[in-house]
Amino acid sequence: MQISTRRSGNATILDIEGDIDLYNSPELRRVLLGALREKGTGRVIVNLKGVRYIDSSGVASLVEGLKVSRAVGNRLSLIGLSPAAREVLELSRLIRVFEVYENEEQALGA
Amino acid sequence: MTGDQDHIFRLKFEVPSDPQLLSVVRSAVGQIAAVSGLSEQDCRSITLAVDEALANIIRHAYQDRGGQIEISCQRFVSGAAGGPANRLEFLLTDWGRSVDTSELQGRPLGEPEPGGLGLHLIRAVMDEVHYEPCGDHNRLRLVKYLTGKKTAATPEGD
Numbered sequence: 431m432q433i434s435t436r437r438s439g440n441a442t443i444l445d446i447e448g449d450i451d452l453y454n455s456p457e458l459r460r461v462l463l464g465a466l467r468e469k470g471t472g473r474v475i476v477n478l479k480g481v482r483y484i485d486s487s488g489v490a491s492l493v494e495g496l497k498v499s500r501a502v503g504n505r506l507s508l509i510g511l512s513p514a515a516r517e518v519l520e521l522s523r524l525i526r527v528f529e530v531y532e533n534e535e536q537a538l539g540a
Numbered sequence: 541m542t543g544d545q546d547h548i549f550r551l552k553f554e555v556p557s558d559p560q561l562l563s564v565v566r567s568a569v570g571q572i573a574a575v576s577g578l579s580e581q582d583c584r585s586i587t588l589a590v591d592e593a594l595a596n597i598i599r600h601a602y603q604d605r606g607g608q609i610e611i612s613c614q615r616f617v618s619g620a621a622g623g624p625a626n627r628l629e630f631l632l633t634d635w636g637r638s639v640d641t642s643e644l645q646g647r648p649l650g651e652p653e654p655g656g657l658g659l660h661l662i663r664a665v666m667d668e669v670h671y672e673p674c675g676d677h678n679r680l681r682l683v684k685y686l687t688g689k690k691t692a693a694t695p696e697g698d
Contacts, residue, residue: 449563449566451559451562451563451566451591451595452559452562452595452598452599453559453560453562453563483566483584483587483588485588485591485592485595485658486592486595486657486658486661487595487658489657490657513581513584514584514588517581517584517585517588518588518661521585521588521660521661521664521665522657522660522661
């Protein structure tokens with residue numbers, strides 16, 4: 431798994447490539463929570479377009495990010511969900527707790 | 541092929557209790573599901589279920605301290621399609637800590653809380669889930685019927 435970070439206005443966008451599993455979800459958690467807590471960040475957008483697989487530990491990292499975003503008063507959005515990522519979030523019945531958009535343009539416009 | 545009418549194949553391998561090797565097992569499980577004729581979605585969901593089961597063994601049975609995990613996969617065909625005789629079965633054996641079966645309930649779904657999802661995902665995907673502590677080892681048997689009964693990713697309305 432690789433995570434690239436970039437800015438668009440006051441949003442931080444995390445582009446993730448590869449599988450998210452028990453081995454590397456701690457890295458996702460670390461980068462995501464760091465971005466959410468960074469001063470001047472109004473929202474964090476997690477781009478999952480390059481993620482072919484995500485397990486429950488990856489979902490747990492996203493959920494933890496959601497809780498932190500609420501605590502610090504900014505937004506967390508997910509974009510580019512692959513069928514695999516969407517299925518796991520649906521099976522977990524958590525897809526509705528996240529702001530989910532098809533792509534970056536839609537997320538930034540929302 | 542074994543020549544046994546009801547038993548198409550059996551694959552058995554052993555992996556260390558190491559999260560870094562989960563991706564290797566996922567590749568194998570996905571291929572096994574594919575050659576068993578499952579849809580792409582079912583291949584993904586079975587891969588998820590086996591991966592979650594292995595992650596639970598690594599975290600809870602071996603408590604991240606290492607150990608061995610034996611994975612046996614068997615494909616059976618017998619009788620009517622959609623029944624338990626026509627199935628793909630994974631038997632995972634570990635020699636770690638036994639889990640109290642009362643701990644295997646998971647937590648309510650839909651709540652935005654991290655953790656506790658793995659078992660729910662396994663149960664949502666597989667048609668049978670059996671956990672059995674057996675003295676010095678533990679066995680987890682996951683069964684997927686090959687047609688009918690249950691399809692993956694049908695959570696919202698069930």
